[in-house]
Amino acid sequence: MLLNESFPIKEPSYCTELPGKFTFDWNQSSSLAEVYANFINEVNSYSQFWDEMKMIDETCWVLEPVRPSKADCHRRIKLDINVSMEIKVDARNPTELPEIFFLGSETATETFRRKLESKYDEWNSNISIVYNLGELLEIKLPGKCEQEEITSIKCAVCCSYLFNNQGPNIYCEDCNKPFHEQCLFEYLKDSTKCKLIFGCVYGLCPVCNQSIKCKIMADQA
Numbered sequence: 001m002l003l004n005e006s007f008p009i010k011e012p013s014y015c016t017e018l019p020g021k022f023t024f025d026w027n028q029s030s031s032l033a034e035v036y037a038n039f040i041n042e043v044n045s046y047s048q049f050w051d052e053m054k055m056i057d058e059t060c061w062v063l064e065p066v067r068p069s070k071a072d073c074h075r076r077i078k079l080d081i082n083v084s085m086e087i088k089v090d091a092r093n094p095t096e097l098p099e100i101f102f103l104g105s106e107t108a109t110e111t112f113r114r115k116l117e118s119k120y121d122e123w124n125s126n127i128s129i130v131y132n133l134g135e136l137l138e139i140k141l142p143g144k145c146e147q148e149e150i151t152s153i154k155c156a157v158c159c160s161y162l163f164n165n166q167g168p169n170i171y172c173e174d175c176n177k178p179f180h181e182q183c184l185f186e187y188l189k190d191s192t193k194c195k196l197i198f199g200c201v202y203g204l205c206p207v208c209n210q211s212i213k214c215k216i217m218a219d220q221a
Contacts, residue, residue, distance in 0.1 A: 001014055001015075001035070002014075002015070008028060011024065011026030011030070014035075017071050018043070018046065018070065018071055019049060019072070019073050020042075020046075022039060022042055024038050024039075046070075046091055048094050049094040052094045052095065053089065055128055055129070055130050056129060056130055057075075059130055059141070059143060060075070060077045060078075060141045060142070060143065060144075061141070061142040061143060061144055062075050062076065062144075063076040063077065063078050063084055063153075064165075064166065064167055065165070073088055073089050073090075074088045074089070075087055075089075077133075077141065078142055078153070079102075079137070079139070079141070080142070081153070082105065082108040082153075082176045083102060083103065083109050083112060084102075084103045084153075084167075085100060085103070085112070085133075086100070086102075086103060087100050087101075087129070087133075089129065095125045095128070096123075096125055097120065097125075097132075103169055103171070104171045104176070105171040105176050107173065108176055112137055115136060115137050116136055116137065119135075119136045120136075123136065153168055153178050154168070155168045155178060155179050155183050156177040156207050157179055157183035157186075157187050158180065158183050163182060164182070166180065167180075168180050169181055170184055170212075170214055172205045172207065172210065173212070174205065174210040175208035175210070177205070177206075177207045177208070181214050181215065182217060184206075184212070184214045185201060185214050185215070185216065185217050187203075187206055188201045188202070188212070188214065189201055191203045191204065196216065199215060200213045200214065200215055201214060201215075
């Protein structure tokens with residue numbers, strides 16, 4: 001909390017680590033004690049959300065964020081060697097069906113997508129996210145791994161997992177090798193066979209030499 005020179009005429013500034021924005025209707029009769037009480041109520045309102053995220057972090061193979069904060073509503077969960085799943089949880093309704101995206105080649109993710117699409121209506125808001133995901137995907141979600149196991153999903157260009165705090169998010173449809181979008185873009189744009197069409201750069205996979213594409217990065221467009 002930051003008090004400015006015109007306090008208490010003007011309200012303090014707030015900096016919090018919450019999944020939602022903290023607000024308070026300040027007036028000249030308000031007190032810091034009232035602000036604090038409202039903040040504690042706000043914190044308590046997220047207790048179920050944090051319990052759900054803690055269960056995900058403790059039982060699943062979470063790739064990102066590497067060091068999640070109390071404000072993070074998303075998790076990237078490894079499903080198998082070539083597929084991961086990004087979920088975004090509603091902090092106000094944490095046991096409702098989250099937004100779900102599969103990362104991997106179309107071939108590798110197809111089975112997971114079909115299972116999820118066929119079972120959307122079986123999501124049970126009375127049980128945990130982890131249990132629901134396992135039931136819908138008909139798998140036991142992989143647990144935590146030893147650090148060296150992450151080598152299986154290193155970017156095939158830079159040979160690292162993290163780039164700008166993100167893991168690989170593009171997979172070749174032919175060889176299933178993973179790439180950071182920025183790494184693949186830099187590789188393709190320097191290729192003599194690259195083509196720029198409708199916001200995408202097309203070229204050949206650095207590994208298998210088959211067709212691959214990615215978006216033109218905003219700062220390079």
